[in-house]
Amino acid sequence: MTTHRLPDFNDVTAAAARLAGHAVRTPLLSSPALDELTGARILVKAEPLQRTGSFKFRGAWNALSQLSEAQRARGVVAFSSGNHAQGVAEAARLLGVHAIIVMPSDAPAIKQRGVIARGAELRLYDRETESREAIAREISETTGAALIPSFDHPHIIAGQGTAGLELFEDMAARGLRADTLVCCLGGGGLIGGINLAAAALSPQTEVWGAEPEGFDDHARSLVSGRRERNARQSGSLCDALLSESPGALTFAINQTRLAGVAVISDADALHAMRAAFEHLKLVLEPGGAAALAAVLSGRVEVKGRTVVVIASGGNVDPAVFARALA
Incomplete structure (x- = not known):
């Protein structure tokens, strides 16, 4: 870690x-x-x-804009209930980076639509029975996508x-x-x-x-x-x-x-x-x-x-x- x-x-x-x-x-x-x-x-x-x-676009842009060209080519993955998801999706869209967003299935529909509208790939999970961190880590390890945490x-x-x-x-x-x-x-x-x-x-x-x-x-x-x-x-x-x-x-x-x-x-x-x-x-x-x-x-x-x-x-x-x- x-x-x-x-x-x-x-x-x-x-x-x-x-x-x-x-x-x-x-x-x-x-x-x-x-x-x-x-x-x-x-x-x-x-x-x-x-x-x-x-406010989430602020941190997302600051993180994604510092990725190397090689890392941008491999894409990014983030987990979020919606606002970080949209921030990452928007920053990725502006930078031409593929983004995969892990989002709970009960997230507000407006937030899910916002992610999709910005061209990101959406992966839904059950908030009560699945770990969003584990799902995102597996995607990162499998694809080489950079994991963009929501706060830490x-x-x-x-x-x-x-x-x-x-x-x-x-x-x-x-x-x-x-x-x-x-x-x-x-x-x-x-x-x-x-x-x-x-x-x-x-x-x-x-x-x-x-x-x-x-x-x-x-x-x-x-x-x-x-x-x-x-x-x-x-x-x-x-x-x-x-x-x-x-x-x-x-x-x-x-x-x-x-x-x-x-x-x-x-x-x-x-x-x-x-x-x-x-x-x-x-x-x-x-x-x-x-x-x-x-x-x-x-x-x-x-x-x-x-x-x-x-x-x-x-x-x-x-x-x-x-x-x-x-």
Whole structure:
């Protein structure tokens, strides 16, 4: 098994240079209604406006663009519930690389269609009875395709960290400082990269994670001091956040930087989706709304503070979105 070094802020700035001209610099949105609801100044980093509808393109491009020509010719394989899958598929399409995506059969149809539309080959598996890692490893060993992990790799973490680099730069340009930042937690790659940016550019900012009930592996890991595992692999609307456990690299970064982790319910996520649509005109998927849900539910105390919320993705099936609006 390859042991990777921990990425640092220099890796994040290098990733930003690679992403220039390829990724969208997503805006920070605000709403007087959200400020009034929370008693805080809320700014929302709108990653649903990123290529493929989530932050995942950032890490995928940073990883694939560093592959050798020989490796690109052999292709890539990735496993994902959908957003990393689409990010890898899009990066591979742009680079002319064949991609095989291992995705759970219960992944939202919109995410499966997104992978296929970008020309990638889709391999479905049963989330409860099969191991996506084992399937991807077998494909990699058989075909020579490079395995592109969804979060626990320095290139992925650094790429996701460019979202943090952007938001802290944009905050500084407005003369603002973030007292609190709240971000979703799945495997920890996004918040890990953001923590690298926060440590360098805004060390006073308190960083909180948000994860779904029944999948609170980061919350339990912070208490125990070791990486805890989730007993289940499915059973939450927040499909994008259902990782088995924190990554080795991501937990090494996040353990020392996280102020805490808020655990949110499906109902909290649906409420936040509706609030984002009504007040920001922004479409979020349940997992993408987790951070906003943590704030609106009061699970992270924000009153009187300047708060950045990461809205991480918007690839939601219409039926789930209709449920949120209803």
